[in-house]
Amino acid sequence: MKMPKLSLKLNTLPIVLALYYTLVVNLPMAREIVNIIQNLDAVKIVFVISIPLFFMAAFTFIFHLLNWPKLAKPIFVFLLLTSSLVSYAMFNYGIYVDYGMIENTFETTSEEASNYISVYSTIWLIMMGGLPAILLLFTRLEFSTWKRFLGLKALYMLVSILIIAAIAGLFYKDYASIGRNNSHLKKMIIPTEYLISTTKYINNTYIKQPMPYRQIGLDAKQVSPHNANGKPTLLVFVLGETARVHNYQYYGYQRQTNAHTAPYKPIFFANVESCGTATAVSVPCMFSNMNRANYDKETAYNQDNVIDIMTRAGIYAMWREHDGGDKGAAHNIKKMTLLPDDADHLCNSQECYDTAMLEGFEQDTANLNQDSILFYHLSGSHGPTYFKRYPEEHKQFTPDCPKADIENCSTEQVVNSYDNTILYTDYFIAQTIEKLKALEDKYNVALLYISDHGESLGENGIYLHGMPYSIAPKEQTHVPMILWTSTEFAQQKQLNTNCLIKAAKENSYSHDNLFDSLLGLMDVKTTEYRQHQDVFAQCRQPYPNTIER
Incomplete structure (x- = not known):
């Protein structure tokens, strides 16, 4: 059986991925936002509608920064696979994949990691990360000229910024209130939080020059208790x-x-x-x-x-x-x-x-x-x-x-x-x-x-x-x-x-x-x-x- 021939304009890929990340990958954050909104005394329906649009525009902008010929597939395949892992952990265990969790993950042994593998987790990862990654691998990304590519990229990024600015202008008070009262929400955004945290961890652990080792307690010695029994x-x-x-x-x-x-x-x-x-x-x-x-x-x-x-x-x-x-x-x-x-x-x-x-x-x-x-x-x-x-x-x-x-x-x-x-x-x-x-x-x-x-x-x-x-x-x-x-x-x-x-x-x-x-x-x-x-x-x-x- 031959795989169907799929094609997609390279500059359209970030929009498709932004939609997928907004509606599917970020289910843990969506669930948390729903819980927060339900506990508010009053909420504007228009503001609620603006939330997925805001994230859609933000993800479109971010993914355009990563979207380049020959690099797009390996970058986004990696993101899809790792994002599905993060989404699974956050949705099912209620944990945040911040710097501390990244540090813990890197220092986890293979035996400990294997303890998290189950039929349910495997199905989740295949459906959310594996299948979309395979689909992307078999999709031909159409690219015409650098001039057209860069022009459209700039246009899509500008439109994204304008949408974000418009939503912020109309509902700044609502976003600020929820954001300040629920600062943990930023730790739930996939893929930004875990990518930033991973980058920081790799830099601090493997790239950054380690500080000189310092000895303390150089004067340490034991003293004998008054009633030592030998x-x-x-x-x-x-x-x-x-x-x-x-x-x-x-x-x-x-x-x-x-x-x-x-x-x-x-x-x-x-x-x-x-x-x-x-x-x-x-x-x-x-x-x-x-x-x-x-x-x-x-x-x-x-x-x-x-x-x-x-x-x-x-x-x-x-x-x-x-x-x-x-x-x-x-x-x-x-x-x-x-x-x-x-x-x-x-x-x-x-x-x-x-x-x-x-x-x-x-x-x-x-x-x-x-x-x-x-x-x-x-x-x-x-x-x-x-x-x-x-x-x-x-x-x-x-x-x-x-x-x-x-x-x-x-x-x-x-x-x-x-x-x-x-x-x-x-x-x-x-x-x-x-x-x-x-x-x-x-x-x-x-x-x-x-x-x-x-x-x-x-x-x-x-x-x-x-x-x-x-x-x-x-x-x-x-x-x-x-x-x-x-x-x-x-x-x-x-x-x-x-x-x-x-x-x-x-x-x-x-x-x-x-x-x-x-x-x-x-x-x-x-x-x-x-x-x-x-x-x-x-x-x-x-x-x-x-x-x-």
């Missing part, structure tokens, strides 16, 4: 993934999602805010000396973090990875990544469960003759394939959602799957505590758990995470933090546990506190230490672990 400190730091506090039994959630750790009576910090809504932001931020308000990724990647300062002070540190990378946090210490292995009963050829990392725990903790901190970076509750994070025997809440396209599961199924991941992470923590208790004769042991960010489970039509922090729902920013210590650890560190329990319930904390809290907890003396940001300082007997600046 045993080294062993702190296990469990870095969670996508755990939100609202589904924690300790927080008041009705389900027993903390059934495994409950017998160990850990201290639960109820009010902790994350630095970001995605791993690529939160992880380097939480270990840096910067607070969220002044966090800068480039600076964080090019200077020492709290792990570097602790190792400089003589503390042994090691990082076990199971979540697509340490995001630069463990760049100067021993790091081991858990790889799938069919021979391991906790793995298959594609992925493992978090507890597979504990198979090397005895080896990790053997013959430590200095204060040590071991990091375990979990895949935790990483979606949308929550069902892959826990084995069958740990499927407590049913029916779950055994597929990637969670938008096609019921809310009950999605929540059940997510709660199973929270419970399995709780099992991991409990197993780690039990292993630490077996080492109490050799070390003063403790465990600190904190999640990198939270997760949306369909509230207000939003799923997953990664929304801009300024408009992110609390489900994506309110995270759990847990501390368990042996009696001797608390005694050695002079921690008043009753004081900590009270502070954990009443005070508010954030990832901002982690840098100084780790320095304080591991008895590191440095000018970089800020006592007022140390979560544990108010509950310790005072002794000098800071140097006057």
